[in-house]
Amino acid sequence: MIPELxxxxxxxxxxxxxxxxxxxxWGSFSRDTAKMNLAPSLAIGVMLFVTIAxxxxxxxxxxxxxxxxxxxxxxxxxxxxxxxxxxxxxxxEGSLLLxxxxxSGWMTAVAFFSRGLPLIMVARVLSVMGMIAVxxxxxxxxxxxxxxxxxxxxxxxGNDLNPLLQDPGLIIHPPLLYMGYVGLSVxxxxxxxxxxxxxxxxxxxxxxxxxxxxxxxxxxxxxxxxSWWAYYELGWGGWxxxxxxxxxxxxxxxxxxxxxxxxxxxxKRGVFRSWTVLLAIFAFSLSLLGTFLVRSGVLTSVHAFAxxxxxxxxxxxxxxxxxxxxLLLYAMRAPVVASRVTYGPVSRESLLMVNNLVFTxxxxxxxxxxxxxxxxxxxxxxxxxxxxxxxxxxxxxxMALVTPFMMVGPLSRWRDDSVRxxxxxxxxxxxxxxxxxxxxxxxxxxxxxxxxALSVLLAxxxxxxxxxxxxxxxxxxxxxxxxxxxxxxxxxxxxxxxLGFAAVMLGAVVVTQQNQERDLRMAxxxxxxxxxxxxxxxxxxxxxxxxxxxxxxxxxxSRAGELLTVLVPEKRRYLASGQIMTEAAIDASLWRxxxxxxxxxxxxxxxxxxxxxxxxxxxxxxxxxxIGLGALVTVFDRRYRAQSRVKATIESGALSVAS
Amino acid sequence: xxxxRFLPLLAFLVLAALLYxxxxxDPTELPAARLGQxxxxxxxxxLKSGQPISAEALMPGPALVNVWPHGVTHxxxxxxxxxPLLLRACRYTASITRMSLRRP
Numbered sequence: 133m134i135p136e137l138x139x140x141x142x143x144x145x146x147x148x149x150x151x152x153x154x155x156x157x158w159g160s161f162s163r164d165t166a167k168m169n170l171a172p173s174l175a176i177g178v179m180l181f182v183t184i185a186x187x188x189x190x191x192x193x194x195x196x197x198x199x200x201x202x203x204x205x206x207x208x209x210x211x212x213x214x215x216x217x218x219x220x221x222x223x224x225e226g227s228l229l230l231x232x233x234x235x236s237g238w239m240t241a242v243a244f245f246s247r248g249l250p251l252i253m254v255a256r257v258l259s260v261m262g263m264i265a266v267x268x269x270x271x272x273x274x275x276x277x278x279x280x281x282x283x284x285x286x287x288x289x290g291n292d293l294n295p296l297l298q299d300p301g302l303i304i305h306p307p308l309l310y311m312g313y314v315g316l317s318v319x320x321x322x323x324x325x326x327x328x329x330x331x332x333x334x335x336x337x338x339x340x341x342x343x344x345x346x347x348x349x350x351x352x353x354x355x356x357x358x359s360w361w362a363y364y365e366l367g368w369g370g371w372x373x374x375x376x377x378x379x380x381x382x383x384x385x386x387x388x389x390x391x392x393x394x395x396x397x398x399x400k401r402g403v404f405r406s407w408t409v410l411l412a413i414f415a416f417s418l419s420l421l422g423t424f425l426v427r428s429g430v431l432t433s434v435h436a437f438a439x440x441x442x443x444x445x446x447x448x449x450x451x452x453x454x455x456x457x458x459l460l461l462y463a464m465r466a467p468v469v470a471s472r473v474t475y476g477p478v479s480r481e482s483l484l485m486v487n488n489l490v491f492t493x494x495x496x497x498x499x500x501x502x503x504x505x506x507x508x509x510x511x512x513x514x515x516x517x518x519x520x521x522x523x524x525x526x527x528x529x530x531m532a533l534v535t536p537f538m539m540v541g542p543l544s545r546w547r548d549d550s551v552r553x554x555x556x557x558x559x560x561x562x563x564x565x566x567x568x569x570x571x572x573x574x575x576x577x578x579x580x581x582x583x584x585a586l587s588v589l590l591a592x593x594x595x596x597x598x599x600x601x602x603x604x605x606x607x608x609x610x611x612x613x614x615x616x617x618x619x620x621x622x623x624x625x626x627x628x629x630x631l632g633f634a635a636v637m638l639g640a641v642v643v644t645q646q647n648q649e650r651d652l653r654m655a656x657x658x659x660x661x662x663x664x665x666x667x668x669x670x671x672x673x674x675x676x677x678x679x680x681x682x683x684x685x686x687x688x689x690s691r692a693g694e695l696l697t698v699l700v701p702e703k704r705r706y707l708a709s710g711q712i713m714t715e716a717a718i719d720a721s722l723w724r725x726x727x728x729x730x731x732x733x734x735x736x737x738x739x740x741x742x743x744x745x746x747x748x749x750x751x752x753x754x755x756x757x758x759i760g761l762g763a764l765v766t767v768f769d770r771r772y773r774a775q776s777r778v779k780a781t782i783e784s785g786a787l788s789v790a791s
Numbered sequence: 792x793x794x795x796r797f798l799p800l801l802a803f804l805v806l807a808a809l810l811y812x813x814x815x816x817d818p819t820e821l822p823a824a825r826l827g828q829x830x831x832x833x834x835x836x837x838l839k840s841g842q843p844i845s846a847e848a849l850m851p852g853p854a855l856v857n858v859w860p861h862g863v864t865h866x867x868x869x870x871x872x873x874x875p876l877l878l879r880a881c882r883y884t885a886s887i888t889r890m891s892l893r894r895p
Contacts, residue, residue, distance in 0.1 A: 406796075410799060413799075414799075417803075424810065428810075428813075428814060429818070430810065430813035430814060430816070430818060431813075431818055441814050441815070444814045445814060448807065448810055448811060448814065451807065451810075452807050455803055455807075456800065456803060456804070456807070459799045459800040459803055460800055462796065462799065462800075463793075463796040463797040463799070463800050464796075466796050503806075503809070505818070506809065506810075506813045506816070506818070507809060509813075509816050509818065510809055510812040510813060510816065515821055515822065
């Protein structure tokens with residue numbers, strides 16, 4: 133009964149979404165206020181019924197209803213309850229439902245927070261989001277029904293959730309990532325609505341900017357969690373693999389980074405208008421492309437969903453309609469006339485254009501690398517796989533290129549600035565940073581490491597830009613008083629994100645350059661030194677978990693004769709699937725991680741062991757956390773709230789004149 | 792000027808055609824790339840004793856060499872219980888020498 137209720141709720145949600153896609157949009161062209169006014173209620177209706185469907189599926193998972201196909205395939209009666217719940221999105225059908233749930237959540241948020249916007253804009257934005265919901269609900273109902281039953285051949289127990297996914301990180305990683313992916317549909321919808329209305333002025337940029345920042349922030353956090361999970365769960369200590377599915381999430385992020393900056397220029401200065409619209413379309417198109425790559429089976433990846441050409445064709449047609457349609461609209465409606473606002477070659481606009489170019493090029497090279505195997509295969513030119521050597525060679529220099537501009541960016545002035553002013557403000561401290569960078573590279577290892585020097589230099593420059601901006605703002609009041617009010621949320625957000633970027637860069641370079649690892653055989657009583665730490669294998673043991681049995685090895689880690697910690701890596705065998713999992717033991721700290729993972733048993737009392745010393749690896753995720761939080765902080769800026777109040781004042785003013 | 796605005800659409804159409812073609816390709820199908828070529832040279836330490844092993848030590852005669860990356864220990868083939876199965880599949884008996892190979 134419960135799965136059927138869920139199915140019916142999903143069908144009702146689909147019908148409401150069809151209404152949302154058509155009626156308000158129709159009303160916006162026929163100037164029918166009643167139809168346009170339907171948009172918020174329809175959006176909330178979709179959200180309610182998708183929530184019902186989602187709850188029904190969750191209930192099926194939590195109550196071990198193995199008559200439901202996805203529950204039987206992805207859950208097990210022995211699975212801890214929290215993983216039964218997260219197993220819902222550990223598969224194609226359920227994760228699609230999560231996707232739709234989050235989309236309907238964003239629609240409701242837009243309906244709720246956009247009451248100050250012109251009705252025609254709200255109606256069009258929600259209609260466009262409704263169209264996306266129609267596509268995904270149809271996809272779910274027609275090709276990937278999560279409520280399908282296994283009757284009468286119901287299994288006694290489920291196949292269990294993939295052990296890799298039985299992890300706290302995987303409970304929140306997909307929801308956060310989807311918040312980002314799907315959130316990019318909001319700036320997309322605003323861009324389409326602006327194109328439909330033919331009004332690409334600064335106001336649409338101001339309206340969609342907070343939404344873009346939030347979505348991009350969630351995407352940053354989601355990617356960060358994925359990387360962190362891969363690090364501690366896959367058992368060999370890597371944190372980024374340039375896998376097609378990782379790239380699928382990274383491309384919208386890169387494009388989103390360009391969009392976040394381009395929106396700033398369009399809002400403040402009214403330039404880059406067509407370009408910003410195009411970026412908004414691209415960013416969401418890339419998240420749709422990601423969906424296609426993950427769910428269609430056109431590329432091999434370690435973590436793609438079970439794929440099916442029928443599903444692939446469905447998404448491809450949907451992709452063609454959404455992306456093709458919006459690019460056609462762009463081609464017809466985007467303004468051709470260059471804007472009258474001008475800016476000099478040395479100005480904040482130019483610096484942000486550098487940002488835009490670099491991130492667009494970065495997206496393109498990642499896209500080319502990801503699709504290259506497919507291109508070669510399509511023309512029968514052989515089987516290829518593109519890995520880290522390509523991506524690192526093209527991506528790292530691009531990021532290094534953009535950082536000096538990041539130092540100057542926050543200090544620069546709109547319209548017209550001078551290089552001399554930048555030199556006056558930054559030259560001496562920038563040289564100071566260079567000295568620190570050389571010193572750091574000399575001290576960090578026996579011989580001078582140019583990569584460490586470069587990364588400290590660039591990260592230092594970014595930090596310098598942030599600090600200089602901070603000081604300038606604090607002193608902007610004059611009379612020796614600190615002006616704390618000048619530290620607006622949008623300034624704080626930007627600074628946090630820039631510092632986060634510097635931290636990620638520093639962490640990535642240091643851990644790549646100074647990583648120490650050793651694969652060796654260790655028996656009880658064996659001692660090994662690594663990175664100045666002493667690892668002693670004290671004993672081996674066994675442990676029975678809720679749905680697995682594990683071999684454990686107990687390592688005592690000491691430094692200078694002092695016991696620091698006890699690390700207990702495990703090798704688990706999951707009962708339902710028989711899968712073997714490596715559970716690494718990690719001693720984490722800000723400046724270094726100690727990482728111990730078991731390979732396989734060698735004889736009775738020895739194991740192949742991998743020991744790793746990973747300096748500053750935490751900077752990666754702390755930095756990404758700062759980027760995400762920084763993006764979220766910007767939403768609290770006063771001007772977004774002030775905007776709705778001003779709007780309200782104008783409207784009441786107009787009313788009083790009319791009466 | 793207007794024509795320039797159609798460039799993104801054109802690029803997307805090319806991409807869509809490629810993706811459509813991709814649907815009928817099986818990316819997991821992987822023809823043997825080194826069939827008939829000599830076994831690559833290597834010298835690695837044997838895991839138990841630390842003695843060096845080279846490609847020459849495998850000559851002459853049949854040898855089963857199982858190569859796997861560290862990242863996919865969960866994929867199963869690295870697990871010793873599968874080795875007899877592999878050997879049986881090859882219809883050879885050979886002594887198993889275990890090595891741990893580093894990523895390049």
